[in-house]
Amino acid sequence: xxxxxxxxxxxxxxxxxxxxxxxxxxxxxxxxxxxxxxxxxxxxxxxxxxxxxxxxxxxxxxxxxxxxxxxxxxxxxxxxxxxxxxxxxxxxxxxxxxxxxxxxxxxxxxxxxxxxxxxxxxxxxxxxxxxxxxxxxxxxxxxxxxxxxxxxxxxxxxxxxxxxxxxxxxxxxxxxxxxxxxxxxxxxxxxxxxxxxxxxxxxxxxxxxxxxxxxxxxxxxxxxxxxxxxxxxxxxxxxxxxxxxxxxxxxxxxxxxxxxxxx
Numbered sequence: 001x002x003x004x005x006x007x008x009x010x011x012x013x014x015x016x017x018x019x020x021x022x023x024x025x026x027x028x029x030x031x032x033x034x035x036x037x038x039x040x041x042x043x044x045x046x047x048x049x050x051x052x053x054x055x056x057x058x059x060x061x062x063x064x065x066x067x068x069x070x071x072x073x074x075x076x077x078x079x080x081x082x083x084x085x086x087x088x089x090x091x092x093x094x095x096x097x098x099x100x101x102x103x104x105x106x107x108x109x110x111x112x113x114x115x116x117x118x119x120x121x122x123x124x125x126x127x128x129x130x131x132x133x134x135x136x137x138x139x140x141x142x143x144x145x146x147x148x149x150x151x152x153x154x155x156x157x158x159x160x161x162x163x164x165x166x167x168x169x170x171x172x173x174x175x176x177x178x179x180x181x182x183x184x185x186x187x188x189x190x191x192x193x194x195x196x197x198x199x200x201x202x203x204x205x206x207x208x209x210x211x212x213x214x215x216x217x218x219x220x221x222x223x224x225x226x227x228x229x230x231x232x233x234x235x236x237x238x239x240x241x242x243x244x245x246x247x248x249x250x251x252x253x254x255x256x257x258x259x260x261x262x263x
Contacts, residue, residue: 024048025140026068030060030086031075031102040073047133057086064094070143071136076103076114084117091118096166096179098139102127108215115219120180121206131209138207142183154189156251157237159228161189168228175227180205184220185228185248188238193250195241221246 027049031037037053044051052067054060056078064072072090076083083101090099099119103110106124114122121135154161160169166182168175177185183205188196198217202210210216221240225232239247 025050025070025136025143027051027136028060028063028069028072029053030055030057030072030078032056032078033075036075043129044136049136057081057083057089060086061089061093064090064097069094069097071098071100071139073136074099074101074119076101076105076110084113087114087117087119091178095176096143098143098179100135100139102132112215112219115216116223118178120178134209135207138209142179154186154192156189156192157249159185159189159237161186170228177224177227181220181224181227184217185224188246188248192248193253195244195247197245201245217246 024044024047027044029037029040029044029051031040031053032055034055037055041051041053052063052069054063058080060072074083074087074090078086081089083103087099087101090097098121100121100123101114101119102123102125103114104125111122120139123132123135152163154163158171160172161182162168163186166179168177168182168185184201187201187204196204198214199211201217202213206213206216221238222232225235225238228237229235237249239249241247
C-alpha cells in the first residue's frame with residue numbers, strides 16, 4: 001500500500017468513478033503534521049469537499065463550538081490532548097458528528113479503544129485515496145439523514161426507537177447513543193427477529209467497503225448492551241447468533257419467552 005499522495009490526474013479519475021456531482025461535505029482535519037493537513041486539504045478539495053484544518057485537539061474543540069461540520073478526521077498521536085481523549089470530548093460537545101480516525105497505529109487494542117471513545121470508523125495510515133473518499137462520503141450521507149423522516153417509531157420489548165428524531169428510550173427513559181450506535185441499533189430493530197450476518201451488518205451500517213472488521217461489531221454491541229440491557233451479560237434484546245452475527249428479538253419472542261446468548 002502506497003502512502004497518501006496528491007495526484008491531480010488520479011483524483012480526477014476517481015472523482016469521475018464516484019460521480020461526485022453533489023456538494024461533498026464539510027470536513028474538519030485534526031493532525032499535528034502540517035504536511036499531512038495540506039495533502040488532505042488539497043486532495044479533499046479536489047473531490048469537492050470543503051475543509052478546515054487545525055494542529056491540535058484544543059483548537060479543534062473551540063472550532064467545533066463555533067462552526068458546523070459533517071465529519072471529523074482525527075489523528076491519534078498529537079501533543080497536548082491525545083486522540084482518544086479528544087474523541088471523547090468531540091462526542092460530548094457534538095454528539096451527532098461523525099468521527100473518523102486516521103492513524104499509523106494499527107493494533108486491535110488501539111482500534112477498539114478509539115471506537116469505545118466514540119469514533120465511528122478507523123483508517124490506518126498509509127491508505128488509498130479511494131478508500132478514504134468512500135468512507136467520507138458514507139459518513140456525510142449518514143450525517144445528512146439526521147432530521148429526515150426515515151420511518152415510524154419501532155417499539156420492541158423495553159426499547160423505543162424513533163428514526164425521525166434519532167432518539168432511543170428504554171422504559172420511557174431517554175438513552176444517549178453515539179451516531180454509529182444508533183445506526184447499528186436501527187438496522188437490527190428494523191430487521192427484528194432475523195439473524196443478520198456480521199458482513200451484512202458491517203456493510204449496511206458502515207458501508208459497502210467494510211465486511212471483515214468484527215472488532216467494530218463486538219465493541220458497539222457491547223456498548224449497546226451496557227446502555228440498553230438490564231443485565232448486559234444476559235441480554236434479552238440484542239442476541240448473539242453463534243458464528244453468524246446478531247439478532248434483535250422480535251415482539252413475538254417476548255411473548256414466547258425466547259432468549260439468546262451474549263457475545
